[in-house]
Amino acid sequence: MSLPSATTPAGETLAINVTVNGTLLSLNVEPRHSLADVIREDISLTGTHLGCEHGVCGACTILLDGEPSRACLMLGVQADGADVVTIEGLANNDGTMHPVQQAMYEAMSFQCAFCTPGFLMSTIALLRDNPSPSEVEIREGLSGNLCRCTGYQSIVDGVETAIRLIASNSAGIDPVGEPT
Amino acid sequence: MKNPPFNYHRPASVDEALALLTEHGDEAKVLAGGQSLLPIMALRLGRPEHVIDIGAIDELKSISVGGGITIGAMVRHAEAEKSAEVAEQTPLITAALPYVGHRAIRNRGTVVGSIAHADGAAEMPAVCLAIGATMHIASSTQTRQVAAADFFQGFFTTSIEANELLTAVHFPAQSTSAGSTVVEISRRHSDYAMCGLACMIDAPDGTIVSAALSFFGVASAAVRATEAEAALVGKAPNNETFAAAATIVSNTLAPDDDIHATAAYRRHIAGVLTRRGLAEATSQIGIRA
Numbered sequence: 333m334s335l336p337s338a339t340t341p342a343g344e345t346l347a348i349n350v351t352v353n354g355t356l357l358s359l360n361v362e363p364r365h366s367l368a369d370v371i372r373e374d375i376s377l378t379g380t381h382l383g384c385e386h387g388v389c390g391a392c393t394i395l396l397d398g399e400p401s402r403a404c405l406m407l408g409v410q411a412d413g414a415d416v417v418t419i420e421g422l423a424n425n426d427g428t429m430h431p432v433q434q435a436m437y438e439a440m441s442f443q444c445a446f447c448t449p450g451f452l453m454s455t456i457a458l459l460r461d462n463p464s465p466s467e468v469e470i471r472e473g474l475s476g477n478l479c480r481c482t483g484y485q486s487i488v489d490g491v492e493t494a495i496r497l498i499a500s501n502s503a504g505i506d507p508v509g510e511p512t
Numbered sequence: 513m514k515n516p517p518f519n520y521h522r523p524a525s526v527d528e529a530l531a532l533l534t535e536h537g538d539e540a541k542v543l544a545g546g547q548s549l550l551p552i553m554a555l556r557l558g559r560p561e562h563v564i565d566i567g568a569i570d571e572l573k574s575i576s577v578g579g580g581i582t583i584g585a586m587v588r589h590a591e592a593e594k595s596a597e598v599a600e601q602t603p604l605i606t607a608a609l610p611y612v613g614h615r616a617i618r619n620r621g622t623v624v625g626s627i628a629h630a631d632g633a634a635e636m637p638a639v640c641l642a643i644g645a646t647m648h649i650a651s652s653t654q655t656r657q658v659a660a661a662d663f664f665q666g667f668f669t670t671s672i673e674a675n676e677l678l679t680a681v682h683f684p685a686q687s688t689s690a691g692s693t694v695v696e697i698s699r700r701h702s703d704y705a706m707c708g709l710a711c712m713i714d715a716p717d718g719t720i721v722s723a724a725l726s727f728f729g730v731a732s733a734a735v736r737a738t739e740a741e742a743a744l745v746g747k748a749p750n751n752e753t754f755a756a757a758a759t760i761v762s763n764t765l766a767p768d769d770d771i772h773a774t775a776a777y778r779r780h781i782a783g784v785l786t787r788r789g790l791a792e793a794t795s796q797i798g799i800r801a
Contacts, residue, residue, distance in 0.1 A: 337522055338522040342519050387617070390614070409520060476617065
């Protein structure tokens, strides 16, 4: 999809269209705001966490057109025309958790939960492309996400639980993406 | 932290982008994938008045084949990593890309952006030097081509002028009698390497006719180990030859100490990687994707 050219002076806003968790939104966004800021402040979806705000910690990882991306390393205006799934887009509206959420819950993967949304989004992309990764592949696949509580073993356990849950679950790996 | 205010431009064509660069030049930065520029802005290491987002320019989004591979300025790492054409023409690029950042970074960051950023610890500038890439640089008045060896000028510095855009990078096809690989040592997958090597060895009929040893993470910019390369030519590609080259590498590289590794350790692993890389590259001779 091609976007028209645009110029926005500092302090002013640009109109963008972005689909978030299945809902098409028209927003006026100040270009200096990251996509994470837009998600948290303009759309009030605070599940996407901001840790370092310069691309190191991975807490803000979202799915952009299906692929994991750092929401802090994108301007909101760069998401014009894109499809975004955040942590809020994972569970069904009836409260049924996404299998990766369910697995992390069962494995008690997290303690403080600050890093959780980023790990879940990265895990979904990892398991979508490789449904049965080895432990080394899991650790490599999640190396872009930092957790300061657990030492990672419980998270790896959670991914391994998710592998089993997804294999026995007809719902599959794709986020439901229902409007939130 | 949050970005400071800037004037945002989203041109829809290269001509529009070049006109903006002519007008704003020194005060502007080009935004492609943003995986280097946005951290720089967040950390206030740079504070451009104008950000020129080239993400909407369709003519920069293609990988084309012809005498090798030409990668446009908006081709993301992940796309090049998956490209069958890139793997067939220039397997060294395919070997390098999994080491570039983390997956989420490769989904947004661009190959050409990483080259323009010219980080001495990054893989792609070293790959450009090893392969002998050609930079396609445009301004509103001219286009020019610059060899990789002349393009990288030191610490985060290239020959791109303020009014110019690096529109594409051309990589010649790897010789059918050559093998290549990337090896590196880092504490955690996808972290910056304490030392890394992009290497290529061309040995038709059991004699080395050319070799490239391009190191990253050991100097302010990627660097070729030319003395060791010269010592390889004319020899048989075996462990004895590789060990001799490794000794030259350890004696000629001049890395600095930093918090991640001492200079002595870096020189040591540069030698280890030389032996390892050359053996791996040799095993790749004749194997094409």
